[in-house]
Amino acid sequence: MERKNVSSIDYLLLIPGVGFILLFIGSSIFITITQSFGVLSVTGKSQFTIENWKAIFHDKESLDSILFSLKIGLLSSVGTLLFAFPVALFLRKGGSGKRFLASLIKIPLFIPALVAAFLIINLISYHGIVNEALLALGIIKKPLRMLNDKFGWGVVAIQVWKNLPFVLLILSSSLASIRDDTIDAARNLGAGTFSVLFRIYVPLAMPGILVSMILMFIKAFGDFAIMSVAGPTYPPSIALRMRNTATLFQEWDKAAVLGVIIILTTLFITWLYSRLAEFVTGRK
Amino acid sequence: MAATKQKNLWYVRQARRKRRFTTLLTVFFILVQVLWVGVPIFMTVLWSLVDPNHPWSFPNILPEKLSWGQWMYVFKYTNILRALKTSYTLAPCAVLLSFLFSLPTAYVLGRKQIPGKKFFQTIVLLPIIMPGMVVALFLSRVFNAFGLAQNFFGLVLAHTLMGLPYMIRVLTTSFEAIPQDVIDAAENLGANTFVKIKDIFLPMVRPGLLAGMIFAFTTSIEEFNLTFIIGTPTFETIPTILYSFLGYNFIRTNASVVALIMMIPNIIMLFAVENFLKSDYLSASLGKL
Numbered sequence: 158m159e160r161k162n163v164s165s166i167d168y169l170l171l172i173p174g175v176g177f178i179l180l181f182i183g184s185s186i187f188i189t190i191t192q193s194f195g196v197l198s199v200t201g202k203s204q205f206t207i208e209n210w211k212a213i214f215h216d217k218e219s220l221d222s223i224l225f226s227l228k229i230g231l232l233s234s235v236g237t238l239l240f241a242f243p244v245a246l247f248l249r250k251g252g253s254g255k256r257f258l259a260s261l262i263k264i265p266l267f268i269p270a271l272v273a274a275f276l277i278i279n280l281i282s283y284h285g286i287v288n289e290a291l292l293a294l295g296i297i298k299k300p301l302r303m304l305n306d307k308f309g310w311g312v313v314a315i316q317v318w319k320n321l322p323f324v325l326l327i328l329s330s331s332l333a334s335i336r337d338d339t340i341d342a343a344r345n346l347g348a349g350t351f352s353v354l355f356r357i358y359v360p361l362a363m364p365g366i367l368v369s370m371i372l373m374f375i376k377a378f379g380d381f382a383i384m385s386v387a388g389p390t391y392p393p394s395i396a397l398r399m400r401n402t403a404t405l406f407q408e409w410d411k412a413a414v415l416g417v418i419i420i421l422t423t424l425f426i427t428w429l430y431s432r433l434a435e436f437v438t439g440r441k
Numbered sequence: 442m443a444a445t446k447q448k449n450l451w452y453v454r455q456a457r458r459k460r461r462f463t464t465l466l467t468v469f470f471i472l473v474q475v476l477w478v479g480v481p482i483f484m485t486v487l488w489s490l491v492d493p494n495h496p497w498s499f500p501n502i503l504p505e506k507l508s509w510g511q512w513m514y515v516f517k518y519t520n521i522l523r524a525l526k527t528s529y530t531l532a533p534c535a536v537l538l539s540f541l542f543s544l545p546t547a548y549v550l551g552r553k554q555i556p557g558k559k560f561f562q563t564i565v566l567l568p569i570i571m572p573g574m575v576v577a578l579f580l581s582r583v584f585n586a587f588g589l590a591q592n593f594f595g596l597v598l599a600h601t602l603m604g605l606p607y608m609i610r611v612l613t614t615s616f617e618a619i620p621q622d623v624i625d626a627a628e629n630l631g632a633n634t635f636v637k638i639k640d641i642f643l644p645m646v647r648p649g650l651l652a653g654m655i656f657a658f659t660t661s662i663e664e665f666n667l668t669f670i671i672g673t674p675t676f677e678t679i680p681t682i683l684y685s686f687l688g689y690n691f692i693r694t695n696a697s698v699v700a701l702i703m704m705i706p707n708i709i710m711l712f713a714v715e716n717f718l719k720s721d722y723l724s725a726s727l728g729k730l
Contacts, residue, residue, distance in 0.1 A: 167549045174546025174609050175561050181602045182567045185580040192579070247470065254467040260712075261474045267711040269663040271683050272700045276481035279488065279693070286484060318481075372570075379572025382665050386687040396574040400670075403578055416575040423572060 186420065192413035209410045213418075221392035223418065229309050229394065230378035230426075233316035234370040237324045240317055241369070245328035246358060249335075266322040273319040274383045278304055281311055304387060311387040316377045324369040331365025332358065363437045371430045375423050395419055482704075489697035515698040520677055525702070528678040531593075532661040535600035539657050540650070542601065543608040548642070550609065551616025565609050568602050573666035581670045591675040599667040604657030611656065615649030616642070655710050662707065679703045 191197040195206040213219045244262065248255055265273060280287050281303040288300040304311045335358065343353055359366070384394035393401065395415055403412035490507040491497045493514060497504035515521050549555065550562060568576070580599070581590055589595030619641070627641055665680040673681050683703060686696040 167553050167555050170545035170549045171561060172546075173542040173544075174605060175564050177542050178567055178602065178605055179564055181580060181583075181598070182571055182576060184583045185576045186571075188582050189575060189579045192582070244470065247466065252463055252467060254464070254471060258467060258471050258474060261471065261478060264478045264708065267659075267708045268704055269665075269680065269707065271663075271665060271680050271687065272704045275683070275687055275696055275700045276485055278687070279484045279697075280481055286480065318477075375570060375572070379574060381574040382684065386684070396572065400574055400578060404670075409582070412578065416579060419572045419575050423570070 189413050189416040189420065192410055193417045195410055209414045213411060213414045218392065219395075219398065219415065222395045222398045222415075223422075225309065225389075225392045226378050226384075226395040227422070229312055229316075229380075229384070229388075230374040232309075232313045233320070233377035234373035236313055236317045237320050237373050238328075238366065238370060241321050241324040241328055242366070244321075245325050245332055246354075248325075248329060249332045262325060263322045265319050266326075268319070270319055270380075271382050271386070274315050274386050277315045277318055278311070278387055281314060305389055307389050309389060312377075312384055315383050315387055316373070316380075319383075320373055320376065324373060327365050327369040327372075328362060331362045331368075335361045360437070364434055367430045367434045367437070371427055374426055378422065378426075379419050485697045485700055488693055489701055491694055493694070511694045511698050515695050519682065519695065521679075521682060521699060521702070524677045524679050524682045527676050528662055531596055531600055531678065532658050534597045535604050535661045536654050536657045538597060538601040539604040539608045540654065543605055543612055543653070547609050547612030547646075548616055551613040552619070565606050567606075569606050574670075577666040577670040580667070584671055590671050593676065596668060596672050596676060599671055600661040600664055603664050603667065604660050607656035607660060608653040611649045611653035612646055615646035619645050655713070659707050659710060662703070 188197060193209060195204050195209065197203055248259055268276070279285060282288075283300050283302065283304070285304075287303070288297075291297045292300065303314070339361075340353060340357060343357055348356070379396050380394065381396040381400060385397050388394055388397070392398075396419065399412045399415035399419070402408050402415065487504060487507075488497070489511055490509070491504045491511060492506040492508040493510040495505040546565075550558065550565075555561075584590040584592075584595050584599075589598065623641060623645075624637065627637055632640070662678075663680060664678070665684065668676070668678050669681050669684065672678070679699065679702060683696060683699045686692055686699060
C-alpha cells in the first residue's frame with residue numbers, strides 16, 4: 158500500500174469501473190422501484206399508485222410463484238451443500254490422485270448454465286438414461302417424471318450439478334484455514350470422528366457454509382433460464398413470471414413489483430445469513 | 442519391552458490401514474465423478490452424432506448409426522453461423538471495454554488506502570449478485586429510452602457490465618501483489634507516471650490481465666439474460682439459440698450440437714487459465730520478495 162495521502166484523483170480513477178457498474182445497475186434498480194409505483198411508467202400514464210402492489214399480493218398465482226422460487230432456492234442451497242461438504246472434507250488433505258479428482262470435479266464450473274441444464278435434461282427425461290437404468294434394475298415399475306415435474310426436482314438436480322464445484326471452492330478455502338493442531342488436540346482429548354466433524358469442522362467452516370448457501374440461494378431464487386427449460390408449467394418461477402408479465406402481457410408495472418420482490422428477498426436473505434454468521438462465530 | 446513393540450506394530454498397522462482406506466476412497470470418488478461428469482457429456486456427444494435417417498428411440502440402448510449429419514444440418518439450416526459471428530465479435534469488444542474501464546479502478550482498489558474501499562468493492566460485485574433477469578428487464582427500459590436496445594453497441598455495454606466484476610477483481614489482486622519497493626526504486630530513479638505504467642504496472646499485471654480477459658470473455662459468451670432481453674430478435678448469440686432449441690421447439694439433436702459448440706471452447710480456455718495462474722508469474726519473476 159502506498160502511504161500517500163488520499164487525493165481526489167483516486168476517486169476520479171474509480172469512475173470508469175465502479176461508476177459504470179453503479180450507473181447501469183443503479184438505473185435498472187431505480188426504474189424497477191419507480192415503475193412498481195407507477196412512476197416513470199412506459200405503458201399508461203405516470204402516476205403514483207400502490208394498486209400494482211395490491212394486485213400482486215391478492216393474486217394467488219403470483220404468491221404461488223414466490224413460494225415456488227423460495228422452495229427451489231432453499232432446496233438447491235441445502236442440496237449442493239450436502240453433496241459438496243463431504244467432498245471438501247475429503248479433499249482437505251492432499252494425497253495421490255486427489256489433484257486429478259479436484260480438477261475432474263471442477264468441470265461443471267466451466268459449463269454454461271444453459272448447457273448444464275441440457276446435459277442433465279438428457280439424463281432425467283422420461284426415457285432418459287436414469288429412468289432406463291432404474292427400470293432395468295427393477296427399482297421402479299414406470300418411468301419417473303423428473304423433468305418439468307410439479308415439485309421441481311429437475312431444477313434442483315441441475316442447480317446441484319452445475320454449482321457443486323462453486324460451493325466446493327468456497328468450502329475448501331474455509332476448511333483449509335482450520336489448523337491441524339486443533340484437530341490433533343481434539344483427538345488427543347478423546348474426540349471421535351463424529352464429534353470432530355460436528356464440534357470442529359462444521360462450526361469452524363460455518364462462515365464458508367453460510368456464504369455458499371447465500372450465493373446458491375440467490376442464484377437459484379432469481380434464476381430464469383434453468384427454471385424455464387426444466388421447471389414445471391405451473392407455477393412458473395418468479396423471474397419467469399416477471400418476464401412473461403412484462404413482455405407477453407405488457408404489464409410492466411406489475412412486473413416491476415415482482416422485480417422489487419426478487420431484489421428485496423435477495424437482500425433480506427443476505428442480511429439474515431450475515432446475522433446468523435455473526436451469531437455463530439460470535440463476532441460483530 | 443514386548444508390550445511396547447506390540448503397541449508400535451499396532452500403530453504401524455493402523456496407519457497402513459488408514460492409508461489404504463484413503464486410497465480406496467479416492468478411487469471411489471474418482472469413479473463417481475467420472476460418471477457424474479462424464480455420462481452427461483458423453484450422452485450429449487452421442488446425441489449430436491445420431492444419424493438423421495436412423496433415429497435413436499426408446500428400446501435401443503445405443504444409436505443405430507452415427508454420422509456428422511446433425512452437425513451439417515445445424516450449420517446449414519439454422520442461424521448458428523450468424524450467432525457464432527455475433528458471439529465472437531461481441532466478446533472481444535466487451536473484453537476490451539471492460540479492460541479499459543477496470544484498469545484505473547483496479548489500480549486504486551489495489552494500491553491506495555481510501556475511505557469507503559469496502560463499499561466500492563461491494564459495488565463491484567453487484568452485477569454478479571443482482572438477480573440477472575431483473576437487471577436485464579429494467580435495464581432494457583433504460584436502454585430503450587436511449588436507443589440502445591436491439592443495438593450492437595448496447596449489447597457490448599451490457600456484456601461489459603457483466604465482465605467488469607471479474608476483470609476488476611483479478612486486476613486488483615495483481616496490483617496488490619506488486620511490491621512497493623519496485624515502485625519506490627523506479628520513482629527514485631526518476632520514472633514519471635507514464636514510464637511507471639509502461640514499465641512496471643502493465644508488465645506486472647499481465648498474468649492477471651490474461652486471466653481477467655479470459656473470465657470476461659467466457660462470461661460474455663455465456664451471457665443469456667441481458668442478450669435475450671436486449672438483443673433478440675435482432676441479435677442472436679449461441680446461448681439464445683440454445684435456449685430456443687430447448688424451449689418451445691425442443692430438438693434434442695440440434696440442441697446437442699449447439700451445446701457442444703458452446704461448451705468445448707469454454708472448458709479449454711478455463712483450464713488454460715488455471716494452469717496459467719498456478720505458474721504465478723509475479724513470485725517467479727521476483728524471487729523471494
